[in-house]
Amino acid sequence: MPGSFFSRRIITQKTAPWIFVSPFIIVFFVFFLYPLISTFVMSLQEIHGPGDVTFIGLQNYRALANEQFAHAIMNSAVYTILTIAILVPLPLVLAVFINAQTTRLRGFFKSAYFLPALTSVVVAGLFFRFAFSAQETAFINKLVATIGGTPKDWLFQRWTTMFVLVLFCTWRWFGVNIIYFLSGLNAIPQEQYEAAEIDGASPFQRFFFITLPNLKAVTVYVVTISVYGGFAMFAESFTMFGSARSPGDIGLTIVGYIYLEGFNFARLGMGSAIGVTLFVIIMTVNLIQLSFTGTFRKKGN
Amino acid sequence: MTYHNRSILIQQILKYMVMVAMSVFALAPFLFLLLSSLRPGAQMVQNGLTLDFDLRTMSLEGYRILMNYSEGLYFNWYTNSVIITIVQTCVSVLLSSMVGYALAVYDFRGRNLVFTVVLAVMMIPVEILILPLFKLTILLKIIDTKAGVILPFAVSPFAVFFFRQYSMGIPKDLIDSGRIDGCNELGIFFRIITPVLLPAFGAIAILQAMGSWNSFLWPLIVLRSNENLTLPIGLQSLLTPYGNNYDVLLSGSVLSIIPIIIVFLLNQKAFITGLTVGSVKG
Numbered sequence: 001m002p003g004s005f006f007s008r009r010i011i012t013q014k015t016a017p018w019i020f021v022s023p024f025i026i027v028f029f030v031f032f033l034y035p036l037i038s039t040f041v042m043s044l045q046e047i048h049g050p051g052d053v054t055f056i057g058l059q060n061y062r063a064l065a066n067e068q069f070a071h072a073i074m075n076s077a078v079y080t081i082l083t084i085a086i087l088v089p090l091p092l093v094l095a096v097f098i099n100a101q102t103t104r105l106r107g108f109f110k111s112a113y114f115l116p117a118l119t120s121v122v123v124a125g126l127f128f129r130f131a132f133s134a135q136e137t138a139f140i141n142k143l144v145a146t147i148g149g150t151p152k153d154w155l156f157q158r159w160t161t162m163f164v165l166v167l168f169c170t171w172r173w174f175g176v177n178i179i180y181f182l183s184g185l186n187a188i189p190q191e192q193y194e195a196a197e198i199d200g201a202s203p204f205q206r207f208f209f210i211t212l213p214n215l216k217a218v219t220v221y222v223v224t225i226s227v228y229g230g231f232a233m234f235a236e237s238f239t240m241f242g243s244a245r246s247p248g249d250i251g252l253t254i255v256g257y258i259y260l261e262g263f264n265f266a267r268l269g270m271g272s273a274i275g276v277t278l279f280v281i282i283m284t285v286n287l288i289q290l291s292f293t294g295t296f297r298k299k300g301n
Numbered sequence: 302m303t304y305h306n307r308s309i310l311i312q313q314i315l316k317y318m319v320m321v322a323m324s325v326f327a328l329a330p331f332l333f334l335l336l337s338s339l340r341p342g343a344q345m346v347q348n349g350l351t352l353d354f355d356l357r358t359m360s361l362e363g364y365r366i367l368m369n370y371s372e373g374l375y376f377n378w379y380t381n382s383v384i385i386t387i388v389q390t391c392v393s394v395l396l397s398s399m400v401g402y403a404l405a406v407y408d409f410r411g412r413n414l415v416f417t418v419v420l421a422v423m424m425i426p427v428e429i430l431i432l433p434l435f436k437l438t439i440l441l442k443i444i445d446t447k448a449g450v451i452l453p454f455a456v457s458p459f460a461v462f463f464f465r466q467y468s469m470g471i472p473k474d475l476i477d478s479g480r481i482d483g484c485n486e487l488g489i490f491f492r493i494i495t496p497v498l499l500p501a502f503g504a505i506a507i508l509q510a511m512g513s514w515n516s517f518l519w520p521l522i523v524l525r526s527n528e529n530l531t532l533p534i535g536l537q538s539l540l541t542p543y544g545n546n547y548d549v550l551l552s553g554s555v556l557s558i559i560p561i562i563i564v565f566l567l568n569q570k571a572f573i574t575g576l577t578v579g580s581v582k583g
Binding site: 010012013014015016017018019020022023024025027028030031032034036037038039041050093094097098100102103108109110111112113114115118119120121123124126127128130131132133134135137138139141142147171173174175176179182183198228231232233234235238239242255258259262263271275277278279283284286 | 313320324331425436456461520550561574
């Protein structure tokens, strides 16, 4: 085989890893590093069209001191905090319930809880948008009326909008987090529970002194992806209002604001400045969280 | 003793109440959407989503309208989504597995750097890059094309991470025996390693396919003309109460989630493996 000698000269143990890694390197340079650098550059420019660009220094960043951006930051931050406050404890408890050997229909519950994660945000949004319609006949307002409350304009007020968005997020992701916690529960050595039982620990003591500490790594992981997902939220609000605009910016998120500046107002420079700000926020939160949870500490210390 | 038994009974009842309530919460939207798709869309626009489902007035009219909508536009979207999902999944699984395998098996200069880059890309949300990426797709003339949707995400750092973890378990002997048999390094990967990685391929492929099928922000930006849209973006474009839009939206939404639910019910194990690889290792 004439080709075989040639290919063995080219594809050696030295070159092979680089051949394997090269597609990633190319994609990384073209579609990640270059855009990342150009976001920073664009954030210092006013862009009128292709080739028609003025350098304006930090002017875009100064322009970010506006009420709209304050709303976007507030909404994203509150959304992130609330979703974490719900999407850690709730799935954790449900995972413990499912994991108990005595629980029946475990497979059914696991599948049922996971199904929402399979829906696209548009389809799920369709349900939430119209279940929370302002009409008195709409599902949720009917429900509110039967328990004696007054119907609301859910998607026209700040806090009710936030409530709907957080509920929407909870619906789509709680099943996924259950899967994470279940895998964490499976990794706990059974002997720990047996020893505790011999020592006469109650189920609650076992939960707080064995289960919780053992789930630390999984919890850190869930919180990390929730911070990431929370600050990057866009689609949920976009489908709820049908665009990046919402009355009084009650549904505006940071990414929504990037989209609005970039695609509704064609101000790519301003949009990039928001992107850079989001980059800084995410990196800061991640670093704080990672150092707080001790991920940087050397093993053995 | 009876007191103890009673308290266990109460605990069990409470536990099942919570679990059943959460199942209803998870499943009810599916049922309500399905039932809503069997009545006029205008009704939902007018009254919101109501629960006064009346079997006598329900019909498949919405699905008939969907079939004839704008010369089969919905089927365009469906086809686009299927093609993008399949191509993106195959490309990403293949390329990511190669990277992950190389990082796990070879000891080469720059390995740590490449792995650090993988982790860094995982940490930075791609949402901040949408504007420069948009400009880039115009520059590369892949705007409004399937390539434009797929190329920027041709390698998934998450999948690379997964395949690295998985490939660390490959016995060195297996690779060495391939070398002795005269396979070159690429041959070893494609002939000997890929069968070993098959379960990992399954897990990541399913997860990747789910992500592609439901992907929203990037296709929304890249795809411009109506016939090129994917399902989520096409359905989103119907969110204005114009003509029969809502009939199409409801029936189209129901048909769009069916394939992924079937795939899930047939491959639940693979979904779970794919999801949990990153979480347990501290």
